[in-house]
Amino acid sequence: MDVLVVYLLCSFFLYLIFLIIFPRSSRFNFRKLGLPPGNLGLPFVGESLQLISAYKTGNPEPFIDDRVNRYGSLFTTHVFGEPTVFSADPETNRFVLQNEGKLFESSYPSSISNLLGRHSLLLMKGGLHKRMHSLTMSFANSTIIRDILLDDIDRLVRLNLNSWTDHVFLQDEAKKITFEVTMKQLMSFDPGEWTEKLRKEYLLLIDGFFSLPLPFFFTTYGKAIRARKKVAEALRAMVRERRKESEGEGESNNNKEKKKKDMLEALLGDGEGGFSDEEIVDFLLALLVAGYDTTSTIMTLAVKFLTETPLALAQLKEEHEEIRAKKQSSSAALEWSDYKSMPFTQCVINETLRVANIISGVFRRTTADVNLKGYTIPKGWKVFASFRAVHLDQIHYKEARTFNPWRWQQSNSGSMGGGSTGTGNVFTPFGGGPRLCPGYELARVEISIFLHHLITGFTWVPAEEDKLVFFPTTRTLKHFPIKVQRKHRLA
Numbered sequence: 001m002d003v004l005v006v007y008l009l010c011s012f013f014l015y016l017i018f019l020i021i022f023p024r025s026s027r028f029n030f031r032k033l034g035l036p037p038g039n040l041g042l043p044f045v046g047e048s049l050q051l052i053s054a055y056k057t058g059n060p061e062p063f064i065d066d067r068v069n070r071y072g073s074l075f076t077t078h079v080f081g082e083p084t085v086f087s088a089d090p091e092t093n094r095f096v097l098q099n100e101g102k103l104f105e106s107s108y109p110s111s112i113s114n115l116l117g118r119h120s121l122l123l124m125k126g127g128l129h130k131r132m133h134s135l136t137m138s139f140a141n142s143t144i145i146r147d148i149l150l151d152d153i154d155r156l157v158r159l160n161l162n163s164w165t166d167h168v169f170l171q172d173e174a175k176k177i178t179f180e181v182t183m184k185q186l187m188s189f190d191p192g193e194w195t196e197k198l199r200k201e202y203l204l205l206i207d208g209f210f211s212l213p214l215p216f217f218f219t220t221y222g223k224a225i226r227a228r229k230k231v232a233e234a235l236r237a238m239v240r241e242r243r244k245e246s247e248g249e250g251e252s253n254n255n256k257e258k259k260k261k262d263m264l265e266a267l268l269g270d271g272e273g274g275f276s277d278e279e280i281v282d283f284l285l286a287l288l289v290a291g292y293d294t295t296s297t298i299m300t301l302a303v304k305f306l307t308e309t310p311l312a313l314a315q316l317k318e319e320h321e322e323i324r325a326k327k328q329s330s331s332a333a334l335e336w337s338d339y340k341s342m343p344f345t346q347c348v349i350n351e352t353l354r355v356a357n358i359i360s361g362v363f364r365r366t367t368a369d370v371n372l373k374g375y376t377i378p379k380g381w382k383v384f385a386s387f388r389a390v391h392l393d394q395i396h397y398k399e400a401r402t403f404n405p406w407r408w409q410q411s412n413s414g415s416m417g418g419g420s421t422g423t424g425n426v427f428t429p430f431g432g433g434p435r436l437c438p439g440y441e442l443a444r445v446e447i448s449i450f451l452h453h454l455i456t457g458f459t460w461v462p463a464e465e466d467k468l469v470f471f472p473t474t475r476t477l478k479h480f481p482i483k484v485q486r487k488h489r490l491a
Ligand code: HEM
Pocket: 106, 121, 122, 123, 133, 136, 140, 286, 287, 290, 291, 292, 294, 295, 298, 358, 359, 362, 363, 428, 429, 430, 431, 432, 434, 435, 436, 437, 438, 439, 440, 442, 443
């Protein structure tokens, strides 16, 4: 907090100086520049402080609502160090997503790209991005999940739930599960001391994404940078090991069955000159980042919303008991056909994605002057396409701010059929266009299987009251502590 106070004071003085140097009339004229109306707030900090204080509460919506009411669904603001055009409009958002690589490119501050590494998918551009995006997709598509990953996910979820005592922090357990699943998917690692040690470093790394980027040894960011080094080191050693293994195999015999079919194998075996160790490490590390916090948060929040909505929980329980009833034993593994017979579960997941909006939107930078709804956004400007603003807009969803999984039973877009927009395409929790989340199906499967074993294996009550907050990330303040009662072991 001290840092913020100093920041505020400095900004205030700079603002005074600014007012003296620039007379009022020559200050920012949105209309003349063709930009959407808005307010740039204070110099340097802009409206970031208003945004942060709103997102630290359980109800951040007024930040967007106020501005949409005043200026319309496209407005100009100044957040995180730069003037930014904020879109609360589904058509604009779709346009931004679809024109990735043409009129827009994704844009992260250097503090984040330092943590991700230069060769991560999130930072790649152009032809290389296209190739690597489709490679990633092909490692998380429904065929791979059905034939390979489903078994692992089922086993890892049960393993984790079996270790529970009668009091657990659900958010932490969910994180463990998604980390283990990703390690398995990427490099065929089963949970053990090595993965658990790596995960501890990982937690520090993730914290760094949402901290002030001050690179001192005692700051969160400084610790994250060091954790990144350690994680990269461990991954590099593992990549070298696997290179040696696969070379050895190539000489002796090409026994395909022994070969591991994971992401790492694909990267090592890629033709076209292959990738360096550094490129592979960055790539793997970013995949771990992208799939880990997101999926585990949705798992936790689905349980939280269900706990608060007993009718939905009862209906979900029925769906899963029915699947269990057809199985030989209480611990038989789930199959693809089981996953495919969870329609209400999919409604619950969509509704959780809609209400929680863990990725509240995406930042892009214009690569040319762009015309949007009669405005002109100059080249090089930041645009924020807010999914959250659309998902929680009463125009698109009736009683948009309440958790109501049944709305998805009526239409598979969850929005009001025949409403003002008439398109089902306002729901974009996984983004869209060339950067559509390659993990969208994998995340769904992980969450479904987790819910299945939790609901059929346990009953639970919240151990303490907990609260949802949205800054720096969407999460529950106390990691969602629950008291659980086991019905049977899931061995
Ligand atoms: C509920 C869980 C998840 C949500 C809500 C989510 C959401 C998103 C969104 C909105 C984007 C687009 C970012 C942009 O356009 O700039 C994205 C990208 C990405 N996601 Fe996910 N994601 C989830 C789970 C996963 C999982 C499990 C994986 C692991 C395979 C994953 C891997 C990625 C990657 C690698 C990208 C970058 C794609 C690119 O830039 O081309 N995500 N995700």
